[in-house]
Amino acid sequence: MKKIVIIMIFGLLTLSQRVYSISAQEILQNVDGNRSVATNFEMTIRMEDYRKGVLSDNATLTGFVKGLDKSMVAYTEPVNMKGRKILMIKDDMWIFLPDTKKPVRLTASQRLLGQASNGDVVKVRFDYDYSAVMGGEETAADINSENRSCYKLLLSAKRSGATYHSMVLWVEKETFYPVKAEFFALSGKKLKTAFYSGLKDFDGKNVITKTTIYDEIIKDNYTTIENVILKPAEVEDMYFNKEYLQRM
Amino acid sequence: MRALVLLAAFLIITAGLASGEEQTNSGAFTYDVKVYNTESFASFNPVLNPGNIFGSFSGLTGNLKYYMDGRWKSGDWSLQASDIGYLQVVTNSPYTNLLTEAYASFHFWNIFADAGKKKITQSVCFIAFPIDFLMNSYNDISQNKSYDQQFSEGRFMGNLDLYSDLGIIGFSYIPELDFTNNTTAYLSSAQAAQEELRYSVDISGVDTALAVSYDTIWRMGANISTTIGDYFEVHAEGAYLQDITRFGFETNQIVTGFDPVLMQNIYSPQLSDTENTVSNVYQAILGATYNGEAFSVMFEYYYNMMGYNYDQWQNIRNSMRNFRSAYDNQPSNPLNIGNIGSLMSFAGTNSILDVCQDYAFIRVSNPPSEKLGLSWITILNLEDLSGMEIFEASYSGWDNVTLTGQFNFDFGDPYSEFRLLGQDWSASIILEFGI
Numbered sequence: 286m287k288k289i290v291i292i293m294i295f296g297l298l299t300l301s302q303r304v305y306s307i308s309a310q311e312i313l314q315n316v317d318g319n320r321s322v323a324t325n326f327e328m329t330i331r332m333e334d335y336r337k338g339v340l341s342d343n344a345t346l347t348g349f350v351k352g353l354d355k356s357m358v359a360y361t362e363p364v365n366m367k368g369r370k371i372l373m374i375k376d377d378m379w380i381f382l383p384d385t386k387k388p389v390r391l392t393a394s395q396r397l398l399g400q401a402s403n404g405d406v407v408k409v410r411f412d413y414d415y416s417a418v419m420g421g422e423e424t425a426a427d428i429n430s431e432n433r434s435c436y437k438l439l440l441s442a443k444r445s446g447a448t449y450h451s452m453v454l455w456v457e458k459e460t461f462y463p464v465k466a467e468f469f470a471l472s473g474k475k476l477k478t479a480f481y482s483g484l485k486d487f488d489g490k491n492v493i494t495k496t497t498i499y500d501e502i503i504k505d506n507y508t509t510i511e512n513v514i515l516k517p518a519e520v521e522d523m524y525f526n527k528e529y530l531q532r533m
Numbered sequence: 534m535r536a537l538v539l540l541a542a543f544l545i546i547t548a549g550l551a552s553g554e555e556q557t558n559s560g561a562f563t564y565d566v567k568v569y570n571t572e573s574f575a576s577f578n579p580v581l582n583p584g585n586i587f588g589s590f591s592g593l594t595g596n597l598k599y600y601m602d603g604r605w606k607s608g609d610w611s612l613q614a615s616d617i618g619y620l621q622v623v624t625n626s627p628y629t630n631l632l633t634e635a636y637a638s639f640h641f642w643n644i645f646a647d648a649g650k651k652k653i654t655q656s657v658c659f660i661a662f663p664i665d666f667l668m669n670s671y672n673d674i675s676q677n678k679s680y681d682q683q684f685s686e687g688r689f690m691g692n693l694d695l696y697s698d699l700g701i702i703g704f705s706y707i708p709e710l711d712f713t714n715n716t717t718a719y720l721s722s723a724q725a726a727q728e729e730l731r732y733s734v735d736i737s738g739v740d741t742a743l744a745v746s747y748d749t750i751w752r753m754g755a756n757i758s759t760t761i762g763d764y765f766e767v768h769a770e771g772a773y774l775q776d777i778t779r780f781g782f783e784t785n786q787i788v789t790g791f792d793p794v795l796m797q798n799i800y801s802p803q804l805s806d807t808e809n810t811v812s813n814v815y816q817a818i819l820g821a822t823y824n825g826e827a828f829s830v831m832f833e834y835y836y837n838m839m840g841y842n843y844d845q846w847q848n849i850r851n852s853m854r855n856f857r858s859a860y861d862n863q864p865s866n867p868l869n870i871g872n873i874g875s876l877m878s879f880a881g882t883n884s885i886l887d888v889c890q891d892y893a894f895i896r897v898s899n900p901p902s903e904k905l906g907l908s909w910i911t912i913l914n915l916e917d918l919s920g921m922e923i924f925e926a927s928y929s930g931w932d933n934v935t936l937t938g939q940f941n942f943d944f945g946d947p948y949s950e951f952r953l954l955g956q957d958w959s960a961s962i963i964l965e966f967g968i
Contacts, residue, residue, distance in 0.1 A: 342904065342930070364967045365929045368565055368602075369901075377738065377760055380901055383565070383602070386654055390758070390766045392824040395900040402826075403902075445763050523643065523696040527740070528733055532611075532638070532645065 309417035309438050315461035316454070317410045322487050323517035325351045330358065330406060331513050334399030337505045344398055346406065349518065353413040355525040358406060359533065370530050371397075373407040376446025381530040388527040393448040399508035400477055400498040404448025406510060411454070414447035415440035425455035427464050428480035428497055433457045435464055449476065462493050475501055487515045560607025566968040569598040575959035580857055580947040581877045586870065595622040609640040630719040633686045643696045650721065652687035653705060655731060655742045656770060657758045660833045660894035660912065661886060663772035663816040664754030666746040667705060667729055688724050700734030725749070750775035766822040776812040777839050782879045783807050784852065802856075806878060814838045820894075828899050835892040842890050843916050850917070850948040852876075880953050888950045891915035904930040912951075919945020919952055937963040 327349055334342040344366060348358030354375045360366040368383035371391070379388035393404030408414060420437035427433055433455070440452040449468040457464055463481040470476050483495030492515060500506035523529050577590040602615040614635040620628045636649025656662035668685055689710055694703045709726040712718055727748040734741050739759040746752040754772035761767060784802045791798055820833035841849065853876055860869040886892060893915055898908035906927040913920040920943065927937040942958040943951040 363932045365931075365933065365935050365965075367967075374735075375738065382901065386652060387656075389901065390760065390822065390824065391900070392764060392826075394763070394826050395824060395902070396826065397900075397902045445760070522698075526696065526701070528694075528701050529696070 309419045309436075310412065312436055312438060312456055312461060313412045313415065313417045313440070313454075316456055316463050317412050319460070319462050319491070319493050320481075321350065321409055322490055322492055322515045325349070325518055325520050327514070327516045327518040327520075328358075328512050329514035331511045332398050332401060332406070332508065333511075334401075334508045335506065336399075337503070342398060347514075348407075349520040349524060350409055351520045351522070351525060353410050356407045356409065357524060357530075357533075370533065371403060371407055372525065372527055372530060373403075373446075374525055376444055378403060378407070378446070379527050379530075381527070386531050388530060393446055400500055400506065401508045401510055402448050404446075405479075405496065405498065408448055411440065411452075414442060414444050415452060416443045417454075420453065422458070423455065425465050428482045433464050434459070477501060483511060488517075560605050560610075562603070562605045564601070564603040566602075567600045568966045569600070570964045570966075571596050571598070571961055573959055573961040575956045577956040577959075579877075579880070579953055581853065581873055581880060581953065583857070583860060583864070583873070587874065587877060596620060597622055611638045611640075612636075613638070631686055631722075632720040636687075636692075645692075645694045645696075647690070647692040647694075650687045650689045651692060652685065653690075653692070653703070653729075653731075655733065655744060655754075655756065657740070657742075657756050657768045658770050658818045658820060658833060658835075659831060659896065660818065660835045660892060661816070661837070663770050663818060664742065664744045664756055666744060666752050666754065666772075667707065667727065686722065688727070689721070700732055703729075703731040705729045705731075750777075764824055766824065768820045768822075769818065771815065771817040774814040774816075774839075776810050777814050779809050779811055779839065780879060781807045781809050781849075782852075782875060802859075802872070806875065811839070826900075828897060831894070831896040831898075833894040835886070835894065837886070837890050837892065840887055840889040846889055846916055846950075853948050853953075885921070885951065885954050886912070888954070889914050889916040904928060914945070914950045917945060917949040919943065919949030921951050921955055933967050935965040935967070937961075937965065939963065 328347070330346045330348070332344045332346070333340055343362070344360060345362040346358040346360055348356060350356045354373075356373045357370060359370040360368065370381040372379045372381065372388070373393075378391045378393055380391050381388045391403055393408060394402050397403045397406055411417075417438045417440050420439040423435055423437045424432045425435045425437075435455040435457055438452075438454045438456060440454055442450055450471040451469040453467045453469075454463060455465045456462070462484070465481070466479045467475055468477045468479065477498050478501065479496050479498045481493050481496055483493060484491055485494045486492075492512070494512040494515070496510045498508050498510070524533070572593070572595045574593050575591060578585075579590070582588075582590065597620045599618045600615070601617075602613075604611060604613045606612075615633045616630065616635075617633055618628065618630045620626075632650060634650050634652055636647050636651045639646045653667045654662065654665050656665045662668065667688055667690070688705075688707050690705045690707045692703065692705045694701060705728065707724060707727040707729075709724065710721075711723045712721050725748050727746060729744060729746040731745075732743045739757055741755070741757050743755045744753070752772065752774050754770065756768065756770035758766065758768035815836070815838045817836045818833055820831065822829060822831040840846075856869070856872045856876060860866075860873050863869055891914070893911075893913040895911045895913075896908060899906060906925070906929070908923075908925045910923040910925075911920060912923075921941060922944070923939065923941045925937060925939045927935060929935040939961040940958070941956065941960075943955040945952050947953075
């Protein structure tokens with residue numbers, strides 16, 4: 286009997302190794318790779334907020350990402366937001382208001398536009414902020430209601446600066462493209478659902494460029510975040526300093 | 534009138550440019566133009582102005598401000614200039630202009646060299662800015678502090694900033710300049726000679742800044758700020774000033790008559806302005822912020838040794854009560870009118886937050902990215918328990934226009950700081966048009 290149990294446990298372990306030959310964290314790293322063009326890059330982001338399906342607000346931001354933990358975006362539109370900059374260094378985030386020339390601290394979870402939080406825009410590496418465990422395999426519908434065979438990853442924040450306390454992320458098995466995510470608060474309440482789409486070729490690299498975040502209650506309310514320009518760039522370290530913001 | 538025509542012409546020209554950004558082979562030029570029209574009604578009836586003997590301070594005011602900011606950047610060079618113009622519309626006071634910044638920067642290695650008029654700020658606080666030793670504040674006390682700082686001007690200086698892995702080291706040299714003629718007065722306030730050495734560094738997530746400055750006295754300051762957990766931020770800032778000059782008043786006994794029965798002079802009190810030097814002055818601010826998803830709450834405690842302590846302030850307030858009482862008993866006596874006038878003059882030489890030593894600041898607001906910005910600010914003098922409430926709602930949902938409504942009221946007894954220097958209440962509408 287004892288031998289049978291040992292054989293069963295060994296069998297299950299072998300089976301799980303065979304099925305998940307890649308770890309959840311490695312899948313997450315692949316997802317990050319599919320959302321950016323390089324370790325350091327420039328980006329132009331177009332955000333649109335829809336209320337009851339009608340465009341109600343929009344913004345354009347340009348900025349830089351350096352490594353895992355540094356990014357900076359500046360509003361270029363609309364006019365009354367122009368000159369505002371958001372800087373992220375590790376777990377710290379500041380908004381620079383040109384009127385006062387003073388960086389003010391923010392948190393990643395505060396709303397930026399519509400359904401989108403600051404962290405949805407300036408944090409581009411899930412692997413840096415979240416620990417992932419495998420939640421099995423599931424078929425998930427993408428934003429066009431097409432079914433995709435996915436890994437289901439259960440993500441929990443490993444840093445205080447993470448945008449959400451936890452996430453469930455569905456990743457297409459074949460390509461490691463993110464398909465869908467659900468974001469949760471500390472209380473366990475589901476906050477938002479996001480869909481990933483907009484596969485585009487940037488200099489020979491396919492990148493998922495669009496995130497659509499839906500209100501949990503009013504489904505016609507949603508916000509899109511689209512990387513319209515992504516370009517590898519060597520970005521100087523001094524850009525990621527709150528004292529430097531007024532020089533940019 | 535001429536100023537209005539100039540302003541209109543300026544707006545037409547800038548609007549004609551249509552875009553705030555132009556890229557040419559010789560560099561990138563960006564600019565920002567904003568016009569503010571403010572209409573305010575204020576009610577202000579201080580006890581030192583009984584029966585409006587010095588004229589009424591209440592009423593409607595309107596002003597028009599424009600703010601221009603332009604920047605050209607090419608390679609390692611950049612030029613930047615900011616300017617504000619100000620016109621009091623209702624009272625038709627003369628047009629004023631202030632060049633807040635105008636400097637050239639050159640970047641080489643990890644060093645930035647700046648020459649010209651420049652603002653340098655390091656403070657992490659909101660109620661006051663103890664370590665911003667190089668700021669010339671453009672006084673606009675009808676507005677709240679952040680709005681006030683928006684229109685503060687820089688200083689003409691030579692400045693070097695070195696960025697390194699060990700932090701940022703900055704040095705500024707400010708020459709003495711006196712702008713006395715009519716033309717230069719439109720560009721800048723006079724400035725005294727001053728030097729400052731600064732250092733800022735992030736030590737394991739704690740932002741730290743130091744500043745040492747010398748003009749006619751030594752000033753030293755430091756601040757730290759960091760986050761705790763997901764939602765809390767804490768900050769602290771302190772400054773030391775070698776000495777400061779503080780306005781006050783003295784009561785002198787002067788001869789106002791002769792008593793023929795007692796065969797002696799009659800003495801009455803008369804006020805005269807004085808200047809007192811106080812050595813080894815400290816200022817300190819402790820603050821914390823809760824940044825929630827829907828709203829933020831900031832609290833700051835401000836210790837300001839530049840002001841009067843509790844006993845000194847109580848004595849001044851009692852003197853004011855006595856002189857007001859003397860005036861009420863004999864309103865036609867020129868000496869009593871003169872004393873009340875001297876007290877008004879004394880009040881005028883002080884500004885809010887400089888009179889006393891202990892203050893608190895609370896601000897509740899929603900995130901700065903919201904279209905409908907809401908904020909509620911309370912500033913409290915902890916010595917006389919007077920204070921100010923500022924409610925502001927600002928809508929920026931239109932592309933070029935932001936509309937702000939502001940309502941302030943001051944509370945406390947009539948001889949308290951905010952009731953003596955502030956307004957009983959005021960309401961403002963600010964229309965901001967940006968290009």
